[in-house]
Amino acid sequence: MGSAVERTDEHVREYLMYRGFTSTMKHLDTEIKADKEKGFRVDKIIDQLQQFVLNFDLFGLKEYWLYLDRRLFCRLEDVYRSTVNKLRTSLYRYYVINTIQVTSCRARKTQEFFQKQALELQSQVEWRDWFILPFIPTPEQNPAFSPYFSRQWSDTFLVSLHNFLSVLFQCMHILWLNPHFDAEVQKMTSLTEENEQLRQLLFVLQTESRDQREGDVMVHHKLPVYVQNMDRLGDTELDLVSSQRPVSTTTTSSRNFFSTFLPQGRRTPGKVPQFTTGSSPSQLAVGRKDPPTNLVRVGHVFKRLKTPEKKGDAGEVEPLGEASSDSLDSCSNSRSCGGAAEGGGLSVEQPFxxxxxxxxxxxxxxxxxxxxxxxxxxxxxxxxxxxxxxxxxxxxxxxxxxxxxxxxxxxxxxxxxxxxxxxxxxxxxxxxxxxxxxxxxxxxxxxxxxxxxxxxxxxxxxxxxxxxxxxxxxxxxxxxxxxxxxxxxxxxxxxxxxxxxxxxxxxxxxxxxxxxxxxxxxxxxxxxxxxxxxxxxxxxxxxxxxxxxxxxxxxxxxxxxxxxxxxxxxxxxxxxxxxxxxxxxxxxxxxxxxxxxxxxxxxxxxxxxxxxxxxxxxxxxxxxxxxxxxxxxxxxxxxxxxxxxxxxxxxxxxxxxxxxxxxxxxxxxxxxxxxxxxxxxxxxxxxxxxxxxxxxxx
Known part of the structure; x- marks a missing residue:
């Protein structure tokens, strides 16, 4: 519970810092320091109670316990009310025993406790014999009170209180504001892991689909023998790109390199030869497999692909919204776009x-x-x-x-x-x-x-x-x-x-x-x-x-x-x-x-x-x-x-x-x-x- 609260506080701090709310963040830090629930840290709550006992601050001890009762204990079922009452009784006895063990203020602080608590405690059976405690010369030797002066009793009480609060916080919903905080954290973690697995699966599928493509043979110069018959891009990849790319009479240099260097869903740089209306069916088959219009979003990029209905078209990209008409207008005045249009190729003007x-x-x-x-x-x-x-x-x-x-x-x-x-x-x-x-x-x-x-x-x-x-x-x-x-x-x-x-x-x-x-x-x-x-x-x-x-x-x-x-x-x-x-x-x-x-x-x-x-x-x-x-x-x-x-x-x-x-x-x-x-x-x-x-x- 305490760690969940700390994570929530940290997220709030990061948000305030991101928004530039420095004054709000200062107020948050101030209130966190004065937080009576101590961030739902059981050890800090126990330390606060012990601090009141050691300082003989009876008023502070009572107020703090009442606060815990109003904020925490009152939310419990009635069956646990007796346990809360027993813990409160033991806490007051722990206080009284501490006043007696300190010689300098033994009589005064002990009598002060019973005077202030008389109206509240005199009707309770478990306190009836304790009113004589200030008048006994050596209460630690009295058979009725000696067990409470032992180190074993005080340790047992503190451990019991610690365990009770720990179980209480584990059963509570964080801050009663977001009851599903931990579940949301686990859900986000699982979704992140699932996304990473799907991303890796996508990469493997892309790699396997291109592992079957063959490369050409070329004569290299000073490169090692193990890359002699390797090309990162196979002929199948080039055919796919050729069916969708514009004309250029100049081709790249010899490309027979790295067939074992598998591509990751990319395409070859440079322009490739244009296919006119007489292109072979195999070169146009890739475009005909798609539906008439396909809108694709990848990351921050949106693509709309328009598949040609005629056999002679090599495919056309249709921009989204108002950009479509502007792009087509600029394309009509472009030399490269004009050449592509005459041959049934693609428009390459303004790619982004x-x-x-x-x-x-x-x-x-x-x-x-x-x-x-x-x-x-x-x-x-x-x-x-x-x-x-x-x-x-x-x-x-x-x-x-x-x-x-x-x-x-x-x-x-x-x-x-x-x-x-x-x-x-x-x-x-x-x-x-x-x-x-x-x-x-x-x-x-x-x-x-x-x-x-x-x-x-x-x-x-x-x-x-x-x-x-x-x-x-x-x-x-x-x-x-x-x-x-x-x-x-x-x-x-x-x-x-x-x-x-x-x-x-x-x-x-x-x-x-x-x-x-x-x-x-x-x-x-x-x-x-x-x-x-x-x-x-x-x-x-x-x-x-x-x-x-x-x-x-x-x-x-x-x-x-x-x-x-x-x-x-x-x-x-x-x-x-x-x-x-x-x-x-x-x-x-x-x-x-x-x-x-x-x-x-x-x-x-x-x-x-x-x-x-x-x-x-x-x-x-x-x-x-x-x-x-x-x-x-x-x-x-x-x-x-x-x-x-x-x-x-x-x-x-x-x-x-x-x-x-x-x-x-x-x-x-x-x-x-x-x-x-x-x-x-x-x-x-x-x-x-x-x-x-x-x-x-x-």
């Missing part, structure tokens, strides 16, 4: 509409990292003051935990299994494993004193290990000063076992040890890509724990690096302001190259009055893909920008500006646990915007 934008404003300084966990349920954000907030946004935006650190924090990453754990990298050579549910540190690992700056963390998809990038201090001695030095500092890339909390190995960084700024695993953890301060991208074979290839990617440092969806290419953003796509089958060969504005690549600058100027070097993710790998979210000075990936020039085609920020956005993330839907953009003024999107195409 911003439905809403919420703000998380619990941080008071610039954000460094902002990451969504694997399940898409929680967000962890880190600011430059070292404060970490763990919060959720579905169904409501709510802070779950606040983590403060004495040492500066430079990096964070969600663990994959279980996804409630956070990896926190500091500026003093330590990595902490933090449980966001229990709100406590599980482990703290000492990485390397000579390389104290933990710049990047990445957890393997299996959750059994994580890589840690550690760098030496800069010449200024700062753990995270503004622009980095032209000459890269020394660094290490280490692999740690999550279960044993021990270092497994140190990777070789050729041509010289250098600080690794960013790291990313592919979907099954067989490959690791890193971007370093020397401008080099390194690809590691995680089965052999050795470098598979490396190439100079940027003039200056590599700030952010990610695998493409099909994992045949790697994207990177560097200090030179370029967004580049690299073919990992042909070492160092670019597939696309585009210059981005400085507000998308950093260093980020925030100016103010009287010459105030704040400069921040990129630390978090600078770009993020949607669940299909077709679109990319980047930073800007006023909010996130969404581009469509193309295979021509330019490599990026702007499709949507999210806006909403008054300071430069420094890191982004795209929640794609199930499908594209929620974009996170975090800025230098500590504000995080959560934009919910409407997807207009399948």
């Amino acid at each position: 509409i911003k439905l809403s934008q919420e703000e998380y404003g619990e941080h008071h300084s610039s954000i460094m990292h902002c990451r969504v966990d694997c399940s898409g349920r929680r967000v962890a954000s880190l600011d430059v003051d070292g404060v970490i907030k763990v919060w959720s946004f579905n169904p409501i935006m709510q802070t779950k935990a606040t983590i403060m650190s004495k040492s500066p924090l430079l990096s964070l990453e969600w663990a994959t299994k279980p996804d409630r754990l956070l990896l926190l990298g500091s500026g003093v050579g330590t990595v902490r494993l933090y449980d966001t549910d229990a709100k406590k540190n599980l482990y703290e690992m000492n990485i390397d004193e000579t390389h104290p700056r933990i710049l990047s963390l990445a957890c393997s998809p299996s959750g059994s290990s994580f890589v840690c990038s550690a760098a030496a201090l800069s010449r200024s001695g700062s753990v995270d000063s503004a622009p980095r030095l032209p000459i890269p500092v020394s660094g290490q890339l280490l692999l740690w076992d999550t279960k044993t909390v021990k270092q497994q190995l140190q990777f070789s960084l050729e041509p010289e040890p250098v600080a690794i700024n960013c790291t990313a695993f592919n979907h099954n953890g067989n490959l690791l890509v890193t971007g370093a301060a020397d401008g080099v991208i390194r690809l590691f074979d995680m089965q052999r724990y050795e470098s598979a290839m490396s190439w100079r990617a940027h003039d200056g440092e590599v700030y952010s690096v990610e695998f493409s969806y099909d994992e045949n290419t790697v994207f990177s953003i560097g200090e030179d302001g370029k967004f580049i796509q690299w073919n990992i089958h042909r070492c160092g060969v670019k597939q696309s190259d585009q210059v981005l504005p400085q507000d998308a690549t950093g260093p980020f600058i925030l100016s103010g009055y009287s010459g105030y100027k704040q400069v921040q070097v990129p630390r978090g993710r600078l770009f993020a893909f949607d669940s299909e790998g077709q679109h990319v979210l980047t930073c800007s000075s006023t909010g996130g920008l969404i581009y469509r990936l193309t295979n021509g020039e330019p490599a990026l085609e702007s499709v949507l500006s999210l806006g909403g920020h008054k300071a430069p956005v420094v890191t982004v993330d795209w929640c794609s646990a199930v499908d594209c839907g929620t974009c996170l953009t975090a800025s230098m003024d500590g504000k995080i915007k959560l934009s919910t999107l409407l997807a207009q195409k399948s």
Whole structure:
């Protein structure tokens, strides 16, 4: 009962804090301190009664017992009234015995008790012999009263009172306001577990359905033998996408890679060849299986799919509400839409509409990292003051935990299994494993004193290990000063076992040890890509724990690096302001190259009055893909920008500006646990915007 009340009080406090009702929360704390029921804590009630007895506060003792009688005992059935009366009698006797045992006030306090209680007690048979007690010289030796002076009797009474109150509270409904509180808690817990099981089942079914698809054969370069005949996407997947995608005469590079790297309900990036009215029936069969109109909601994303009735149509996406006519009007004036219409293809104009934008404003300084966990349920954000907030946004935006650190924090990453754990990298050579549910540190690992700056963390998809990038201090001695030095500092890339909390190995960084700024695993953890301060991208074979290839990617440092969806290419953003796509089958060969504005690549600058100027070097993710790998979210000075990936020039085609920020956005993330839907953009003024999107195409 006491724990349930404490949980309820904590929920009320969190709600008041979330609403900003600080005065109400102060009044709540004051009243909780003066609470006579002590939060239904039996031990505290017993302590209060004993305090009245030891202080000879007869009035306080009587008032407190009357309060308990009015609030608690009167709700009991009549059969328990005799038990309550016996406990009250024993409590008064416990008081009288205490007055006699204290020599200094023996006679006065004892006589005072009987004088004040005479009218109440003289008619009660159990008190008839006790009125002579003040006049007996040594009552503790009198056979009639000696048992009450023993330690055994007092202990027995206190234990009996404790047990009675405990049973009483267990049988009561909490606060008599929510009689089903514990049942609701158990119900929510079971529903959460059931949702997690269904999510895992969905993933398994998607994986099994794609495990049967075959990949093509290609000649690779320096990649290991075990990936020679592997492609993440099979031909069946490409046929499905081809029946629903527009025309493009330029195809992607050879894609025969990773057939064992099973897709998770996503689609291949880039545009695929258009199918005209003469497309084969097998390519159009997927669309004909659906009902004429299908409205789908996945997470924060709404989709309406209109299945063609004619054999020659390849499928059309119908937007919801007023957006439908606007989208069709803009499509009629678009070159790409016109070409698709002539061939019976899809409209690809304006793939997203911003439905809403919420703000998380619990941080008071610039954000460094902002990451969504694997399940898409929680967000962890880190600011430059070292404060970490763990919060959720579905169904409501709510802070779950606040983590403060004495040492500066430079990096964070969600663990994959279980996804409630956070990896926190500091500026003093330590990595902490933090449980966001229990709100406590599980482990703290000492990485390397000579390389104290933990710049990047990445957890393997299996959750059994994580890589840690550690760098030496800069010449200024700062753990995270503004622009980095032209000459890269020394660094290490280490692999740690999550279960044993021990270092497994140190990777070789050729041509010289250098600080690794960013790291990313592919979907099954067989490959690791890193971007370093020397401008080099390194690809590691995680089965052999050795470098598979490396190439100079940027003039200056590599700030952010990610695998493409099909994992045949790697994207990177560097200090030179370029967004580049690299073919990992042909070492160092670019597939696309585009210059981005400085507000998308950093260093980020925030100016103010009287010459105030704040400069921040990129630390978090600078770009993020949607669940299909077709679109990319980047930073800007006023909010996130969404581009469509193309295979021509330019490599990026702007499709949507999210806006909403008054300071430069420094890191982004795209929640794609199930499908594209929620974009996170975090800025230098500590504000995080959560934009919910409407997807207009399948």
